[in-house]
Amino acid sequence: MRHERVRAPSLGEDVRQGQEGGPQRACSAARRACAPSLGEDVPQGQEGRPVSASSPLPGSRVLPLRGLYAITPESADAGSLFVAVEAALLGGCRWLQYRDKRSAPPERRRRAEALLSLCRAYGAALIVNDDLELAAAVGAAGVHLGQGDGDAAFARRRLGSTAIVGVTCHGRYDLALAARARGADYVAFGAVFPSSTKPAAEAAPLELFTRARQELGTPACAIGGITLDNAPAVIAAGADLLAVITDLFAAQDIAARAAAYQHLFEETAHELPQPATL
Structure with a gap:
């Protein structure tokens, strides 16, 4: 089946360009996500009710812990960030991690709430990076914890039994075992390949994913x-989620890039992991 796709700009590109259906129209929901601070209308849910950070997803949503896992890049401009994120959601991304090491706490909360509204509009899950209290405050789907950033069992108690808790395990299987014992819903291994985001990160061999699956x-x-280019080998080794920043958000067409990542999982046949209920 062919799907009509509207080109979405890469992060940092002028999002005010385009006439008659260009990026400006394609990302209208992203602008509405900023509504509380801009004085515009907020995204509308069923029967005209506004979709807010505290609104439940319409109907029963079950998302498998599988597929593209977009991680937000650092961005000084919130509007460009929201447009880029919506493009990824348009492309089929259903897992988004809000990672922000620069913004002040009030701004981080505003952005988290806007991103959560976007995710709810697309039936996607928002995970907050390394900030349990922010995840709890905005009602995010869960939290991702680095080593030393908190305990998975405590996060589970704080966020509730249905929350998604992920834990960074670097390149060590023993950390994954410990995370599982503490109730983690997923474990993250990396850096699988050299990364510009964390150039000093220890290497995580592909064999870790095969062992984890087995x-x-x-x-x-x-x-x-x-x-x-390297994602197919990682999926074949056993990875359930691919966390991507640069290769997604620096793409000329973010929606198309997200769709291409999702298609890789459709092409790869192996047993699906246990779904996560949001």
Whole structure:
């Protein structure tokens, strides 16, 4: 089946360009996600009710812990960030991690709430990076914890039994075992390839994903230098999620790039992990 796709700009490109259906129209929901601070209308849900950070997803949503896992890039401009994220959602991305090491707490909360509204509009899940209290405050689907950034079991108690808790395990299987024992829903291994985001990160061999699939029973996320060219080998090794920043958000057409990543998972036949109920 062929799907009509509207080209979405890469992060940092002028998003105010385009006439009669260009990027400006394609990303209208991203602008509405900023509504509380801009005085515009917020995204509308069923029967005209506004979609807010605290609104539940319409109907029963079950998302497998599998596919593209977009991680937001650092961006000084919130509007460009929201447009880029919506483009990824338009392309089929259903897992988004909000990672922001620069913004002040009030701005981080505003952005998290806007991103959550976007995710809810597309039936996607928002995970907050390394900030359990922010995840709890905005009602995110879950939190991702680095080593030393918190305990998975405590995060589970804080966010509730249905929350998604992910844990960074670098290149160590023993950390994955410990994370599973503490109730992690997924473990992240990386850097799988050299990464500009974390150039000093230790290497995580592909064999980790094969072992995790055979022995761990917990979905494994690959992070670090992931591209469309090397992604098939990572999926074939056993990765359930591909965490991508640069290769997604620096693409000329973010929606098309996201769709291409999702298609890789459709082409790869192996047992699906346990779904996560949002």
